[in-house]
Amino acid sequence: MTDKEYWKANIKLLIILLSIWLMIWFGFGIVLSDFLDQFSIGGFKLGFWFAQQGSIYGFVILIFVYVFAMNRIEKKLKDNKEDKS
Amino acid sequence: MSAQALTYLFVGLSFMLYIGIAIWSRAESTNDFYVAGKGVNPVANGMATAADWMSASSFISMAGLISFLGKDGAVYLMGWTGGYVLLALLLAPYLRKFGQYTVPDFIGTRYYSKTARLVAVLCLIFISFTYVSGQMRGVGIVFSRFLEVEINIGVIIGMIVVFFYAVLGGMKGITYTQVAQYCVMIFAYLVPAIFISILITGNPVPQLGFGDTLVNSSTYLLDKLDQLSIDLGFNAYTESTKSNIDIFCITAALMFGTAGLPHVIVRFFTVPKVSDARKSAGYALICIAILYTTAPAVAAFSRVNFIESIQEKSYLDSPDWFKNWENIGLIAWKDKNDDGLINYSVGKAFEEGRPDFLDSRGSQGEREIKNPITKDNDNEVYIDQDIMVLANPEIAKLPAWVMALVAAGGLAAALSTAAGLLLVISSSISHDLLKKTFMPKINEKQELFYARCSAAIAIFIAGLFGIYPPGFVAQVVAFAFGLAASTIFPAIFLGIFLKRLNKEGAIFGMLGGLLFTSSYIIFFKFISPELNNPENWLFGISPEGIGFLGMFVNFMIAIFVSALTAKPPIKVEQMVDKIRLP
Numbered sequence: 286m287t288d289k290e291y292w293k294a295n296i297k298l299l300i301i302l303l304s305i306w307l308m309i310w311f312g313f314g315i316v317l318s319d320f321l322d323q324f325s326i327g328g329f330k331l332g333f334w335f336a337q338q339g340s341i342y343g344f345v346i347l348i349f350v351y352v353f354a355m356n357r358i359e360k361k362l363k364d365n366k367e368d369k370s
Numbered sequence: 371m372s373a374q375a376l377t378y379l380f381v382g383l384s385f386m387l388y389i390g391i392a393i394w395s396r397a398e399s400t401n402d403f404y405v406a407g408k409g410v411n412p413v414a415n416g417m418a419t420a421a422d423w424m425s426a427s428s429f430i431s432m433a434g435l436i437s438f439l440g441k442d443g444a445v446y447l448m449g450w451t452g453g454y455v456l457l458a459l460l461l462a463p464y465l466r467k468f469g470q471y472t473v474p475d476f477i478g479t480r481y482y483s484k485t486a487r488l489v490a491v492l493c494l495i496f497i498s499f500t501y502v503s504g505q506m507r508g509v510g511i512v513f514s515r516f517l518e519v520e521i522n523i524g525v526i527i528g529m530i531v532v533f534f535y536a537v538l539g540g541m542k543g544i545t546y547t548q549v550a551q552y553c554v555m556i557f558a559y560l561v562p563a564i565f566i567s568i569l570i571t572g573n574p575v576p577q578l579g580f581g582d583t584l585v586n587s588s589t590y591l592l593d594k595l596d597q598l599s600i601d602l603g604f605n606a607y608t609e610s611t612k613s614n615i616d617i618f619c620i621t622a623a624l625m626f627g628t629a630g631l632p633h634v635i636v637r638f639f640t641v642p643k644v645s646d647a648r649k650s651a652g653y654a655l656i657c658i659a660i661l662y663t664t665a666p667a668v669a670a671f672s673r674v675n676f677i678e679s680i681q682e683k684s685y686l687d688s689p690d691w692f693k694n695w696e697n698i699g700l701i702a703w704k705d706k707n708d709d710g711l712i713n714y715s716v717g718k719a720f721e722e723g724r725p726d727f728l729d730s731r732g733s734q735g736e737r738e739i740k741n742p743i744t745k746d747n748d749n750e751v752y753i754d755q756d757i758m759v760l761a762n763p764e765i766a767k768l769p770a771w772v773m774a775l776v777a778a779g780g781l782a783a784a785l786s787t788a789a790g791l792l793l794v795i796s797s798s799i800s801h802d803l804l805k806k807t808f809m810p811k812i813n814e815k816q817e818l819f820y821a822r823c824s825a826a827i828a829i830f831i832a833g834l835f836g837i838y839p840p841g842f843v844a845q846v847v848a849f850a851f852g853l854a855a856s857t858i859f860p861a862i863f864l865g866i867f868l869k870r871l872n873k874e875g876a877i878f879g880m881l882g883g884l885l886f887t888s889s890y891i892i893f894f895k896f897i898s899p900e901l902n903n904p905e906n907w908l909f910g911i912s913p914e915g916i917g918f919l920g921m922f923v924n925f926m927i928a929i930f931v932s933a934l935t936a937k938p939p940i941k942v943e944q945m946v947d948k949i950r951l952p
Contacts, residue, residue, distance in 0.1 A: 292950055299459055306455050310448045315617050318441075318610065328590030329581040333608040336444035337436075337666040338577060341451045341659050348458045348652040355463075355648060359952045 286361045294358050302351055309343040373770035377516045380771075380778040384554050385531055388785070391550060392535030392543045400818050403540030404471040404797050405639045410545055412646040416653025418548035419637045421555060421786035423628075423654070424661060425501070426508025429555060429783035433762075434755030436669035437676075440599070440607040442617070443669065449621040451655060451662055453628025458651030461629060462638040464866045466647035467949045471639065472794070473632040473858060474802040480865040482942055483873040484807055489880050491798045493857045494632045498791045499831070500850040501633075505791070506836025508784040515698050515760060516777035525836035528785060529829055536789045536796075537825045541640060544789045551782035556660055558779020562763045562772050563664050566671045569766060576667035595670055598677050603716035607673070613904070619915030626921055627851030630859030632798075633790040644952045672758045675765045680712045680751070685734045688712060691764035696737055699727060700754035703736050704743060707750075710734060717747030725752050792832060796825035849891055852913075856883030856920025864928055869946045871928060874935040879928025887920035
């Protein structure tokens with residue numbers, strides 16, 4: 286993997302993760318929230334749960350997916366540099 | 371031991387711990403003072419970031435805010451956590467790779483311009499002082515209620531403690547005290563929440579408990595809360611009332627603002643490696659999420675408890691906490707219909723916001739107020755939202771040591787954030803204003819000396835804000851986030867992701883964002899507050915959410931101006947290439 290490919294892979298990952306990020310809070314937390322309220326888990330209406338709980342869990346998972354994916358991309362870049370030298 | 375003695379004990383012990391850490395972790399160099407020698411373990415940095423970020427308002431006010439807003443309170447929950455995703459993905463790793471000391475450092479170097487650096491310093495100081503004044507008020511409130519010390523003395527004690535570890539230890543001292551403060555704060559937040567969750571629902575996990583059924587009943591807590599709210603004339607607790615576009619913009623402004631707050635960004639300069647910066651943002655968000663997922667549970671519990679323990683009770687038999695907080699001035703009651711009962715319902719009990727107490731007592735022994743009474747509703751109770759956390763243990767009749775714990779936790783939250791803010795103020799003065807702009811000849815020892823002096827002066831000014839709180843603090847919180855979102859975030863983001871952006875673009879972009887956002891907020895909050903309603907707002911966006919639009923104003927100006935002016939020098943392009951790689 287070259288430096289250029291590394292940056293491309295990084296941007297691609299960012300776009301995917303930020304789309305999920307937007308879906309979590311704007312999608313489930315705000316726009317679809319009233320629709321989701323017709324379902325419930327335990328005593329929570331689903332839209333309410335997403336707005337006050339689920340979105341936060343989603344953000345945490347998202348950052349760790351990013352950490353994991355970036356470590357893999359970084360490793361590819363490093364291996365490649367070692368191969369060359 | 372009495373509640374008061376316990377509180378003194380807990381607060382005293384926690385202060386001794388902070389000062390002990392300060393002495394142990396003195397800063398020896400500017401590298402120590404500004405970025406803790408870049409040797410902070412990512413988990414420790416995550417905890418320190420969480421303490422840095424969660425202020426007196428997260429600890430004391432947020433649950434109360436949600437308690438009164440119901441579902442709409444999610445704006446704050448999502449807004450103040452989602453920003454960490456932006457921070458982790460878009461800023462933290464690159465800034466760590468850049469490897470300098472302050473936020474204006476990055477902006478000044480990337481845009482090869484002293485002007486850009488100065489504009490950044492200006493935004494940073496404004497944002498940070500706005501924030502600090504709120505912390506000092508928090509310290510004062512906790513001291514006056516729990517230790518029965520005068521507010522001013524409380525603020526001075528807080529100043530001395532912060533002075534000790536911020537001036538002595540710089541970032542190094544602050545980091546390790548913040549780790550300790552995080553532990554104190556989270557313990558103090560969780561213990562009463564768990565207790566109350568067990569009392570109300572029998573479920574020891576508050577995050578699950580507030581979706582559970584009430585003890586000895588098959589009714590869900592939230593259904594009951596919806597019913598109680600409707601009975602009193604409020605909207606159902608689990609339904610939202612604001613328009614989607616406004617909720618979207620407020621949440622987004624809080625997120626981008628969070629990602630652009632200098633005292634949070636600078637924490638990611640302190641870890642050893644780029645990959646640690648990413649990990650550390652994840653740990654920080656876990657630490658924050660523990661409190662932020664508990665807060666809505668506390669909000670729901672305390673709302674039910676509050677309504678049930680006072681509604682239609684006679685004032686004479688009302689619980690002690692009601693009278694205690696009335697004496698502090700955070701609760702007021704006016705018997706509008708002269709029945710001697712406390713009638714709580716929708717609407718403001720009287721005009722002019724906060725109660726203005728007279729020295730006299732009414733027929734029931736209640737404190738009399740000057741404010742004219744409102745005629746359009748039957749509500750008789752004024753409640754400051756802060757008491758939903760502070761009085762929560764009393765309302766739920768928890769043991770005295772839990773209350774003492776809450777006092778120590780509130781102080782930890784306020785002091786940790788104040789210290790982080792004071793540090794970025796002082797380093798932007800000693801490093802960016804003096805060393806990099808006006809006094810480039812000073813050596814490291816002198817710079818460290820100036821850093822300590824400016825920290826001391828900043829603490830003094832922050833203390834003055836605490837003793838003489840400017841009346842506009844509540845209004846300017848929107849300001850801090852709006853400015854961070856419309857100036858600092860775009861400047862850093864474009865600096866990393868758009869190589870072509872030059873100094874002209876960045877400077878005009880920041881100034882444009884600053885001007886647009888501040889004039890909108892000043893107009894609606896200070897010049898014509900009577901026009902502050904959805905019909906007059908631009909695209910239906912409230913002043914709280916305008917920072918999001920300000921960010922796009924910044925983007926557009928920056929890109930347009932850049933396209934018309936010269937390319938940045940090769941050296942800068944090479945620097946951007948370098949920070950993009952791990």
